[in-house]
Amino acid sequence: MSWEVRTMQSKTSYFNATLFRKNLTRFWPLWGLASFIGALFPLAVLLDMVHRGWNVLSAPDFTGMYYDAVSAVPVINLVYAALCAMAVWSYLYNARSVGLMHTLPIRREGLFLTNFLSGLSMTLIPYAVTGVLCVVVSLCGGAFDAKGLAVTVLAVLGESFFYFSSATFVAFITGNAFTMPPLYALLHFLAVLLDWLISSFAQGFIFGFSTYYTGVVEWLSPTVYLVNNVRCARQYVEVQQTFPDGTPYTSRLLTSADLESFWLIGVYALVGLALAALALILYRRRRSETAGDVVAVGWLRPVFRYGVAGLCALLGGQFLYSLFWYGFQQGEYYDTLPMVVCLLAAGAIGYYGASMLLAKAFKVFRGSWKGLGIVLAGCALVCCVLHFDLLGVADRVPEASQIQTLEIRIADNTYTLTPEKDADLLEQVRALHQTVVADESYVREMEARRSSTWSEDETPNTAYTGLNLTYTLKSGTRIDRWYSLLITRDRLAQPETYDYLLDQFVNSDTVKARRLHLDDDFWTVSGGSLYIDTRGEGYELGSREGDAILKAVGRDLTAGNWGDYDWFSGDSGSSYAMDLGLDFESADKERYDWISVHVTPAMTETVDCLERLGLVTRADLVTYRQLYPEDYGADGSSIWQEVPHTGENAVVYTEDTTSAMVSPA
Structure with a gap:
């Protein structure tokens, strides 16, 4: 007789529907509130269409709005995806909760996949609600664009997946709910932060170095890189229209909208896939006892300790230096020895602070001299490298x-x-x-x-x-x-x-002509302005008047009556009491420039031109020193403000490619 009892073979499940539904119902206020906020935007567009007309927005207009939303998704997901990840992985940060979850008849792979999909769903639900309403509104206005909608859906899916995956990865690095947000922010902005810290620190050592931010590794800060590179590019055409009274005017009509650098989203989505896989590996090896630890991964604990020490040294060291030594500094550059001392002090504070967080205790000093020695040696090495410019930055031409x-x-x-x-x-x-x-x-x-x-x-x-x-x-x-x-x-x-x-460069004939955009096909005079101090009257100049004045200044330049920069003179009162400005427009009509010319008695061609145009009279040709003698000293310089070192005849200020203060020889 056989006493064997047949049993049903158990199957390995990597997804638990009950847990999935539990997460969605438990955290419904989170995705519900986000959906409500997202729904307000298409409803606002619908209300605008009701008031202004159903056909007021075209298909390219809706597509442009979709792509603008895609450009804003990184900033939104930076916060919202982190909240969703903290919700579904919150059990990892409490010893009792993690113990309970791990006693359930679900493998860790199943827990990971179920929680990951439920958190990702919560991330996407508000976008789905908003997107459906946008489609309905666009259909009502007859402005539906299938291509724009498809690109938007793919972009939102890719960005949401990346941000939730990165938040999940950080959730498995730490076992503390309060540590997760700062570590998550650090993951997304560490490259930008280090770029700024190192660049600003290097300025105090390296001769001529003036970079506050290089952007070389900006791609390691996804939010910054996506916002700066993924944007909507719109194409317009000019259309002639008329007002109800018959007055003609020119308007710009949007013809198409494209999403620039769309491929970047795909790249970051692949990175998100790698981070999700790495998070799963960490979860399979994660010990339940790490709940509550600042860093839950053993090999990352030294990285955290020395990373915090380095950040504190760079940031805190500069703060201590500015507080205690900057006032005694000789010249524009740091005094090396005091800076080393400040870095050592700030680095030691960061090292022991990180050690206390890791140990969850204050008694961390015994046996710490080796680690502290590494921090101190690193601080001294950084200062030596910069002080002696061992990388050859200052010499680079x-x-x-x-x-x-x-x-x-x-x-x-x-x-x-x-x-x-x-x-x-x-x-x-x-x-x-x-x-x-x-x-x-x-x-x-x-x-x-x-x-x-x-x-x-x-x-x-x-x-x-x-x-x-x-x-x-x-x-x-x-x-x-x-x-x-x-x-x-x-x-x-x-x-x-x-x-x-x-002096040879600034006062060369070629550079003088460049100040006025002479013989430059890229720039044309679009107008200008003139203000006469003696009469308190101003004029708006047209393109023809501006061009005539510019040519007159050019003739003064050729005659040697305008253009030489005087490095030493402080006489600012010998120019006529008038403000003359000329506006320029680029050939592609995408850039604008302006110059402000201070007219002086030596500039006879310019003065004659202004008189021929009827803009000035002989009575207006009074210098600032004659009009306001009380505002100038014996040398002609203003007593109210320090003036640049210019000569006695002309000054030109410009933006973009020509900004000069010049005087005749």
Whole structure:
């Protein structure tokens, strides 16, 4: 007789429908409130269409709104996906809850997949509700666009999956509910934060380094990178229309909308898949006893300890230095030894603070000298590398073949040079840059001397000027340099000095013409303005008047009555009491520029032109010093504000590619 009892073979289940429904019903206020908020936007569009007409919005208009929403999804999901992840994985942070969940007849793979899908569903429900309402509204207005809707759905799915996966990954790194949000934020913004911290710190050591943010590894900060690169590009056409009274006007009609860099969302979705797989691996090996720990993964504990120490050293060290030593600093750059001390103090605080969080106790000092020694050695090493510029950052002057554009800001003027059009000028600037770098010790000595005297007063034979260089390389890399340079009359006559090279560049005939966009097909005069102080009256100038005035200033330039920059003079009262401005428009009508010309008695061509146009009379030709004698000193400079070092005849301010303050020889 056989006593065997037949039993049913159990099957391995990777999904539990009961738990899935439980999560959705338990956390319905979260996705319900988000759905309600999302539904307000299509309802607002519907109300606008009811008031203005059902056909007021076209299919491209709706598509543009969809793509604008896609551009905003990273910011929304950064918060909302994290809330959904914290909801479904909240049991991991309590010892009793995690013990109960792990006693259920569900494998960890099943728990992971069920909770992951339920959390992802909660993330997507508000978008689904909002999307359905948007489709209904677009159908009501006869503006449905299937392609735009499909692209939007795929984009929202990809972005939501990535953000929920990244939040899930962080949820398995930590066992503490209060630690999860800051670690999650750090994961998304660590690259940007380090870029800013290291760049700002390096400025205090490296000669001429003026970059606050390089953006080289911005792709490691997904939210910043997606917001900056995934955007809606709209195409318009100009349409002639008329008002009800018959007055014609030109309007812009949207013809199409495209989502730029859509492929990036696919890349981050694949990254999200990798993070989800890594989270599953961590979950399979996770010990239930780690509930409540700041870091639940053993091999990440040293990374957390030294990472916090490094961040505290960079951020706290600069704070301590500015608090206790910045006022005693000599020159523009950090004093190395005090900075090392401040970094050591801040790094030690960060090291022991992280150790206390990991140990959940205050007694962490015994046997910690080795780890502390590593932190202190790292701080000293960073300062030495920057102080001695072992990476050669200060000496770097890009080769002409590497440069795409070079923007130079000097003498209150900005010029953009390209190798194709400005090869000679580009070489001049490169030679100037190399000379400044070679004179680093002299420049630093002059800066320190200026700082130690607590005065910015300059003699008639000296002046300070700022030199800013921005290289954009063909590789996409951007290099920024800024120098505060002392100009002396003696060195202006010495060809091997940067003083001489600066003067040769700024006062060359080619650069003078560039200030006025002369013989420049890219810019055309679109108008301008003129204000007469003696009469308190202003005029708006048309394109023809502006073009005539510009040509007159150009003739003054050719005659030598306008354009030479005087590095030392402070006379600002010899120009006529009028404000003359000219506006420029680029050939593609996408960029605008302006110049403000201070007219002086030597500029006879410009004065004659203004008189012929009937804009000024002889009675208006009064200088500022004659009109406001009480506002000027014996040397002609204003007593109310420090003025730039200009000559007596003309000043030009501009934006974008031409911003100059100049004077005749």
